[in-house]
Amino acid sequence: MKNTANSGLHVPEPTARPGDKVDFSYIAIPPAGSVRMPDTAVDPSEIRDLCYDLIRVMDENGQAVGPWNPKLSADDLRRGLRAMTLTRVFDDRMMRAQRQGKTTFYMKCTGEEAVAVAQGMALRRDDMCFPTYRQQGLLIVRDWPILDMMCQVFANTKDRLKGRQLPIMYSTKEGAFFSISGNLATQTSQAVGWGMAAAYKHDQRIAATWVGDGASAEGDFHHALTFAAVYQAPVILNLVNNQWAISSFQGFAGGDRTTFAARALGYGIPGLRVDGNDFLAVYAVTAWAAERARAGLGPTMIELFTYRASAHSTSDDPSKYRPADEAACWPLGDPIDRLKKHLIALGEWSEDQQKALEEELTEYVTKTAKEAESYGTLDQGVAPSPATMFEDVYKEMPWHLRRQRQEAGI
Amino acid sequence: MPAMNMIQAVNSAMDIMLARDNDIVIFGEDVGYFGGVFRATEGLQKKYGLDRTFDTPIAEAGILGVAVGMGAYGLRPVVEIQFADYIYPALDQLVSEAARLRYRSAGEFTSPLTVRVPCGGGIFGGQTHSQSPESLFTHVCGLKTVIPSNPYDAKGLLISAIEDDDPVIFFEPKRLYNGPFDGHHDRPSGIWANHPLGEVPADYYKIPLGKANIVREGKDVTILSYGTMVHVAQCATEETGIDAEVIDLRTLLPLDIDTIVESVKKTGRCVIVHEATRTSGFGAELSALVQENCFYHLEAPIERVTGWDTPYPYSLEWHYFPGPDRVGAALKRVMEG
Numbered sequence: 001m002k003n004t005a006n007s008g009l010h011v012p013e014p015t016a017r018p019g020d021k022v023d024f025s026y027i028a029i030p031p032a033g034s035v036r037m038p039d040t041a042v043d044p045s046e047i048r049d050l051c052y053d054l055i056r057v058m059d060e061n062g063q064a065v066g067p068w069n070p071k072l073s074a075d076d077l078r079r080g081l082r083a084m085t086l087t088r089v090f091d092d093r094m095m096r097a098q099r100q101g102k103t104t105f106y107m108k109c110t111g112e113e114a115v116a117v118a119q120g121m122a123l124r125r126d127d128m129c130f131p132t133y134r135q136q137g138l139l140i141v142r143d144w145p146i147l148d149m150m151c152q153v154f155a156n157t158k159d160r161l162k163g164r165q166l167p168i169m170y171s172t173k174e175g176a177f178f179s180i181s182g183n184l185a186t187q188t189s190q191a192v193g194w195g196m197a198a199a200y201k202h203d204q205r206i207a208a209t210w211v212g213d214g215a216s217a218e219g220d221f222h223h224a225l226t227f228a229a230v231y232q233a234p235v236i237l238n239l240v241n242n243q244w245a246i247s248s249f250q251g252f253a254g255g256d257r258t259t260f261a262a263r264a265l266g267y268g269i270p271g272l273r274v275d276g277n278d279f280l281a282v283y284a285v286t287a288w289a290a291e292r293a294r295a296g297l298g299p300t301m302i303e304l305f306t307y308r309a310s311a312h313s314t315s316d317d318p319s320k321y322r323p324a325d326e327a328a329c330w331p332l333g334d335p336i337d338r339l340k341k342h343l344i345a346l347g348e349w350s351e352d353q354q355k356a357l358e359e360e361l362t363e364y365v366t367k368t369a370k371e372a373e374s375y376g377t378l379d380q381g382v383a384p385s386p387a388t389m390f391e392d393v394y395k396e397m398p399w400h401l402r403r404q405r406q407e408a409g410i
Numbered sequence: 411m412p413a414m415n416m417i418q419a420v421n422s423a424m425d426i427m428l429a430r431d432n433d434i435v436i437f438g439e440d441v442g443y444f445g446g447v448f449r450a451t452e453g454l455q456k457k458y459g460l461d462r463t464f465d466t467p468i469a470e471a472g473i474l475g476v477a478v479g480m481g482a483y484g485l486r487p488v489v490e491i492q493f494a495d496y497i498y499p500a501l502d503q504l505v506s507e508a509a510r511l512r513y514r515s516a517g518e519f520t521s522p523l524t525v526r527v528p529c530g531g532g533i534f535g536g537q538t539h540s541q542s543p544e545s546l547f548t549h550v551c552g553l554k555t556v557i558p559s560n561p562y563d564a565k566g567l568l569i570s571a572i573e574d575d576d577p578v579i580f581f582e583p584k585r586l587y588n589g590p591f592d593g594h595h596d597r598p599s600g601i602w603a604n605h606p607l608g609e610v611p612a613d614y615y616k617i618p619l620g621k622a623n624i625v626r627e628g629k630d631v632t633i634l635s636y637g638t639m640v641h642v643a644q645c646a647t648e649e650t651g652i653d654a655e656v657i658d659l660r661t662l663l664p665l666d667i668d669t670i671v672e673s674v675k676k677t678g679r680c681v682i683v684h685e686a687t688r689t690s691g692f693g694a695e696l697s698a699l700v701q702e703n704c705f706y707h708l709e710a711p712i713e714r715v716t717g718w719d720t721p722y723p724y725s726l727e728w729h730y731f732p733g734p735d736r737v738g739a740a741l742k743r744v745m746e747g
Binding site: 189190201220224 | 435461466467469471472475478479480481482483484485487499503506507511513514515516517518519520551552575576620663664665667
């Protein structure tokens with residue numbers, strides 16, 4: 001035996017902390033277009049290597065290359081760019097509203113816009129989404145009114161959720177967007193259940209769910225994989241590896257040992273690993289998984305490899321645990337810049353048009369925010385009637401809640 | 411009317427509901443081909459097909475997570491957790507998800523689930539097959555909690571639970587599955603065929619949730635109990651000769667407060683009996699409610715007869731179980747008070 005005993009507890013550490021030089025040298029980035037694209041009916045055992053690769057479509061010059069190129073029309077590409085840009089402008093405006101005290105909490109998805117927007121475009125409008133708190137792009141790409149989202153953030157008189165949920169924990173059945181939970185990963189097995197129900201009903205709709213790299217350590221995610229595999233549920237299990245779970249780097253979810261996509265292997269589910277900042281690649285893998293699910297070929301797990309460029313939330317300060325310039329050094333770039341560059345390379349867009357788009361969307365968001373604020377903001381104390389607090393606990397209010405409402409004098 | 415034991419009554423309820431509503435699916439560990447370790451789903455897979463009554467992985471949190479998703483879709487899942495002792499891995503999905511979904515989505519998404527849970531001791535199940543965790547669930551807003559004490563109620567209450575649009579935890583005292591049990595473990599057990607509530611209509615009927623049943627009228631003292639303890643309380647009443655009014659709560663939440671208050675105001679005395687551990691048990695809530703609503707009618711302190719605050723010990727099961735002697739002693743104390 002060559003190995004000798006070496007006692008001591010291993011505790012993972014990221015490659016750089018505040019003040020250190022950023023080091024992403026451990027990330028292997030294959031050239032765009034280098035990963036094969038199997039038929040959607042492939043046996044998962046034949047594509048095990050895709051769990052360790054990285055599917056990329058856009059090259060350094062902004063050209064779309066290789067088998068995964070979804071060959072979207074210029075109009076679709078512009079639609080994606082617009083939705084991602086709107087998501088970023090929306091996030092900035094809501095973040096500012098939080099700083100101004102109009103709400104207490106906000107969560108941005110900066111740097112991860114391609115995940116929700118490209119996936120939302122690749123799914124059908126009525127495919128059911130079970131997201132985390134960082135997929136607001138799904139609502140935006142589905143043209144869900146941002147006024148409605150803002151009213152939820154402000155918990156005002158037009159908040160459909162009646163001020164019961166933390167800002168950004170949206171819910172809309174009509175938008176096929178499941179009520180977001182603050183208890184992480186619970187939505188993953190629920191999505192599998194929804195997909196099983198759809199299959200039971202011979203429904204053509206599928207389910208999609210998202211979980212972060214950190215929360216993938218929760219048991220629920222593994223239950224989701226087990227049940228999805230056992231019942232071959234029509235579901236896409238998306239794991240957004242944005243490198244950080246608040247202050248814990250992805251090593252604390254096991255990311256130092258293997259890829260997150262490789263979690264799928266033990267369950268006999270196809271696992272795809274994709275450059276999460278490559279709009280085209282994200283679209284393509286999602287379309288692949290959706291086709292597979294809709295054809296009754298079962299679930300797919302996708303690791304979206306990206307970077308959380310902003311703080312976890314408005315309550316977080318990343319400068320305390322990671323280098324300040326880490327986001328700027330992310331080797332896979334920015335999803336909006338990359339899609340813009342691609343459209344420009346195609347001759348379908350220009351810097352001036354992007355500038356005009358940003359101005360138009362900023363004006364739109366500002367105007368909409370003013371309207372939302374006219375229905376109240378949290379700091380103004382304009383909220384749904386306190387009497388609504390006792391409603392919807394049960395379908396019909398039982399006596400003890402009626403009595404407590406009387407006791408509250410409302 | 412056919413005689414049914416409690417297993418057969420529960421099976422009959424599910425059979426009827428599977429036939430009536432295609433949105434009902436039943437699943438859990440071993441419930442499919444085999445029909446469940448207690449046989450409650452026996453024959454249902456064969457009769458209604460693989461996709462309506464099926465086995466699951468051994469993952470209670472997964473079972474409940476999947477059920478919540480199915481409920482959000484519009485199905486009406488009826489799941490079995492093999493023993494109440496195994497329900498804890500599923501707590502997050504029950505407490506944070508199923509119970510609150512209607513509230514947090516302002517009524518857009520709901521969880522019309524029924525969770526069947528065999529509970530209670532008296533079968534030499536040791537500490538992992540004997541627990542009565544009902545008070546964990548009555549503490550959770552958004553859940554309903556039901557515990558029948560006989561076959562007739564079990565069928566009618568289960569049908570109500572399945573049709574209910576809110577999540578219902580349906581506890582089944584497994585000591586009662588095959589016959590009524592008065593707590594005298596050293597005597598031969600009764601059978602449901604000899605009990606009036608073992609006569610169960612073959613067809614559809616419902617017993618509303620939130621309605622208690624006065625199983626014995628009396629004037630001296632009110633006994634509040636549910637599940638197995640209803641039979642123990644009746645036995646203690648007969649053995650002491652104290653004219654107790656025995657109330658079977660049937661549903662713990664929503665609770666039938668009117669029946670309780672009316673009875674205690676009449677008798678002026680109250681003994682609460684449950685098998686679960688005492689501290690923060692449902693008896694504590696009952697005691698507080700009786701005090702709040704009936705204080706000026708009380709002639710004696712309220713008594714609680716419960717399982718001890720220990721794990722359910724395997725070989726000492728009958729020292730733990732609150733049998734008729736302990737209930738009888740409490741009855742005597744309140745009559746002297």
